[in-house]
Every structure is written in structure tokens, then in C-alpha cells.
Amino acid sequence: MNLHLAVDAGGTSTRCVVLDETGGCLGYGRAASGNPISAGPALAAYSVAEAAATALTHAEAAHGAGGADVVVVLLAMAGASSLSGPELFAAELAPLGVDAPVVFAPDLLATFCSGTWLPAGYALVAGTGATAVRVENGSVARTADGLGWLLGDDGSGFWVGQRVVRAAAADLDGRGPRTELTSLVLSQLGLEDDGTRHHGRPAVLDRIIKLLYSQRPVELSRLSPLAFAAGDDPVARAIVSAAADALVHSLEAVADPGVTGPVVLGGGTITQHDELAARIAAAGTRDVQVVADGAVGAAVLALRQASVVVDEPVFDRITRTLAALR
Amino acid sequence: MNLHLAVDAGGTSTRCVVLDETGGCLGYGRAASGNPISAGPALAAYSVAEAAATALTHAEAAHGAGGADVVVVLLAMAGASSLSGPELFAAELAPLGVDAPVVFAPDLLATFCSGTWLPAGYALVAGTGATAVRVENGSVARTADGLGWLLGDDGSGFWVGQRVVRAAAADLDGRGPRTELTSLVLSQLGLEDDGTRHHGRPAVLDRIIKLLYSQRPVELSRLSPLAFAAGDDPVARAIVSAAADALVHSLEAVADPGVTGPVVLGGGTITQHDELAARIAAAGTRDVQVVADGAVGAAVLALRQASVVVDEPVFDRITRTLAALR
Known part of the structure; x- marks a missing residue:
């Protein structure tokens, strides 16, 4: 049995799928961040191997197939091409019996392929960061x-x-x-404005400064749900509206009238707030789909890497059998 | 002879003035950043002592008065009150023979007092950062x-x-x-767009990312002069216009109809670009003055700390005699 190991390595968590050449998913595993940019290369490789170990154990118990049957490893991750190479990941996977070529793919392509088996269209992902791509012939043709x-x-x-x-x-x-x-914001940060003023402004501002400058800037992303939670507050509404406009704008920047495929949306900022997906869908005429992550797409890309044709029935089998494992 | 040691400690450089009780400046010295936030406390104290050593050597050579004659040390710096205390600075000044109380003052107050001897009005400083204050009775009454x-x-x-x-x-x-x-931007960063594309976008973007994320964020301030250098480019014009609006807005936030004193402007972003000062002046009805730094103001505050009344003749003497030393 030929197995395919597909990994969707994100900034927050890593997902690994083991599947056969018909698109049947046999094992699934999760671990911490497998992205070398956010986690560092060593920890990223460790997380990928951890997710793979769980998925392979799954597959072995249920189907008697293990690491030695893997013919290809596909790693979908952001900024993959700027890294030194796949050796680090291959070395961490070797103890699992995996001795197959390790190939990188862009995370945005995995998001796209999580929503469709078609070779062309668009993906727009907004998590901590935000990116839009146009896909043609199964590859990223344009990025914004x-x-x-x-x-x-x-x-x-x-x-x-x-x-x-x-x-x-x-x-x-x-x-x-x-x-x-x-x-x-004060409540989420665990602070209170006690009315004290310093140089004619609330002293709680000094505590906000001390707290937020001691964190990594990207941690501010954790305050983003407040914009959606503030009801009809006009300031919050304006922020959400501007975010939707900005995302639509990035999507339009990669649009080509000749590429009519679907728009696949992903990333926590979109998937956790229906409003954003609805506004992006309303702004265009293309079919819009929201996907939870890039796991299905990584599986699609792993099969294609092994020259398996992924058409609608295979795509549906991947989606259905993976859903049953999660 | 009673001497007063006045220090204007900024994020880029530190200025020290030694003056007598009539407002006559006897010595002047400069050193690197004396701001504990940007330079760290130890380096900040070292810079302050270095500037003080130059100023005192000056005063001693010309007037025979030295560190032992100093009756007060005034340190004007941002965020002074959030620091542990004046002991660190006193310890670095002791080898110069200085054995006088060390007192902090807000940097914005020193900017204000560099432009006027009046006890009330406004200061707006835009360097790497930007702050507006309202001054009443010689103190900061309101900050934005x-x-x-x-x-x-x-x-x-x-x-x-x-x-x-x-x-x-x-x-x-x-x-x-x-x-x-x-x-x-490409020219200032020493980069060139050679036409290569990566995932459908210029590869030079990856080099910009690599370069700018390896620096401290505030270093982006060094790109600000490009907005003023881009002639009538509409994108650049819009940035400059928005900056002027934002600065005027901060100034308006601290305004009080009952406080009619002058507006003193400082900080490199304003002082190096006449256009900003002109737009801020045009937006209001108050008298606007631009000052190079907070050295005169620190001298004013040092005298006031020693209970010397600083009126117009004393203020003029400080300004005139300090200008002659620089």
C-alpha cells in the first residue's frame, strides 16, 4: 500500500493526514506550531514529526500500514521556500520509518485545495496575517x-x-x-481605570503601555475578536468594515477576469466571524467557500505530487474520510 | 557662584547647559542618547555625565566655576517618572564634583519652556514619536x-x-x-527590483521583508523624510497631509479656551520639515514657535527649581548666551 503523508503546518498548530492513493484518509494527528518562522526550525520539525507520529499510529492500528509505506511527504507552510531545505524535516521523520522525499507547498495553495479540486481560482486567508493568491494550473500565479x-x-x-x-x-x-x-480592552487585559491621572491623562494608559510593549507585537491579534463583540458600537463597526474592505481589496488585486474558479476563504479571523465571509462573498460574483484549515488541501497536494489525479470523486473521498477522523 | 546644571536627554542625543542664577550660560556639552527607555538606564546615565563633563569643563575654563558650585541638576526626559529614581544619575555625576539634588522634568515641558517664559500654553513634539501637552502654572496639565x-x-x-x-x-x-x-524606498534601503517574481509578486518584496523585520520597528522613522522628498506624488502628499491632520488633532485634544499661551513645536519630524509647522500654524489661531530642542527649556526649569524667577529678560539672556555657546 502506498501512503501519502500530508502536513498543514500553521503558526498556531500543525495537522497531519495519512492517506492512500484513492484519497482515503487512514490517520490524522495534530501538534503545536510547525511553522519555522513562528516556532523556529527545530521546534517546527519536532511538531511536524509529532503530528505525523499520531497520524501514522492511527493508520497502522486501523490498516496495518505504517511509515515505511509512505511514498511522499508534502509540507504546506508559509514562507517554505525561504528556508534552507527539507532535510531537517526528513531527519525528524526518519525515526518513524518514513524514508520518502519531502516536498514543500505554499500554505495558501493548501487552503485553496481544501475547498476545491479545480486547478484555478483564488484563496484569501486572514488569521494573524492576511494574504490573497490567484491559483492557475494548480500553482500560485499571483500573490498580494x-x-x-x-x-x-x-x-x-x-x-x-x-x-x-x-x-x-x-x-x-x-x-x-x-x-x-x-x-x-481593559477587561481583556485585566486592567481597570481607577480614575487616577498622570500628567493629565488616565494612569491606566501607562499600564496598557507597559503590558503591550512587553509582548510580541503580533499578540495584539488576540484583541481582534473585541471588534466583533462590541455590538453596534460605531468605532468597532468602522474597524470591521475597514477590515472587510481591505481583504476584498487584496482579493481584487490578484483577480483576473479569465480565471473564474471559486474563492476559498480560510484563517481564524475569517472563519470565526461569519460577518467577514459574508461581506467578502457579497463584494464579488464568484462562488465563495470557507474552509477550517489546509489539511484537505495538503492531502490533495500530496496525491498530486505522487501523480495521482485528484478529480471530484477523489476530492470528495478525502473530505469525507478526513472529516470522519477528526 | 551658584551653578545650575540643566540636561535635555533625548532619544538621539543629550544636551547639557551650565548656567548661573542670572540666566547666563557658561558651558554647553553634547553626548549620545540619555534617555533610559531608548538607551537603557546605565548608558543613559553615562551619556548625561559625558555631556555634563564637557559643559562643566567649558564653564571652568572660562569662568573658574565647576562641579562643586552646582546647586541643582535638572534632567528633562521622556517617561522620567516611570524610572526607579535619580540615584543612578547622581552617582555618575559625583566624580565631576557635583553633589546637588537631581530633579526630573517631562521632556515636553522642556520643549515648551524653550519657546517661552510664560507659565501656560501648549507644546507639540513630533520626532520618532509624537505628543501634545497643555501647560498651566508651569506644569503639564494635560497630555495627548x-x-x-x-x-x-x-x-x-x-x-x-x-x-x-x-x-x-x-x-x-x-x-x-x-x-x-x-x-x-528601494534606493534608501540599497535594494533594486530586478524584475524577478516569486509566487507572482516582485522578489524584492522578500528582501524588503527580511531587511526591515531584522531591525527595531522604530527604525522605520528613518524613511519618513521620503514622504517630504517625493515632490507632488499624490500618495506621498496624502501621507504628509494625514500626518499634519493627526498632529493638529492631538493638539486640539489638549486645548482649553481658557489657556491662550503660545504653541511651541519641536522634534525632528517638525523642525526638519517647514511644511508641517506651517500647516499646524495655519490650523489654529495661537502664536506658534518652533524650537530646535529642549536645552533652553531645561535651563529655565533648572533656574525655577532653584527658585529663580524666569521672566522675559532672564529668558532672553538664557537664549542669547546659549546660542553663543553652540
């Missing part, structure tokens, strides 16, 4: 944004979270309108 | 912004520089309009 919190990621979780805390800070020091976000 | 690059500093050098590089990145990946800023 995905430049990180400092230089881009318009409409991402960081982008929303930073606007949330800046709006709260502007409210507190009298530069911005009153907003519900202020009490929500 | 100054929250740092992540949470505020609207209209600051960082704020402008980040918009400059984000506009260039958006141009390169097709999300934003063409702008002159792109070639200016």
Missing part, C-alpha cells in the same frame, strides 16, 4: 499582501487588534470618540 | 498621545515612515497605486 504586521497584512487579526487597542487608547486620552472597545 | 509606535504616536516620524514603506509595498504587490515612494 502577506507582508507581515509591520509592512502589510491589511485586514488581518493583527490589523484589527491594533486598531481596537489604538481606538481604546485614543478614547482614554481624549483624542478619539468614546467607544465600547475601551472597557472591553 | 505619546503612546509609542504600536499604540499611538499619530503623525510621528515612525507613523510617516511606516506609511511610506507600506505604500511602496502595496505598489510593488499591486494593491496600491504607483508612487514615487517605491523607488525612493
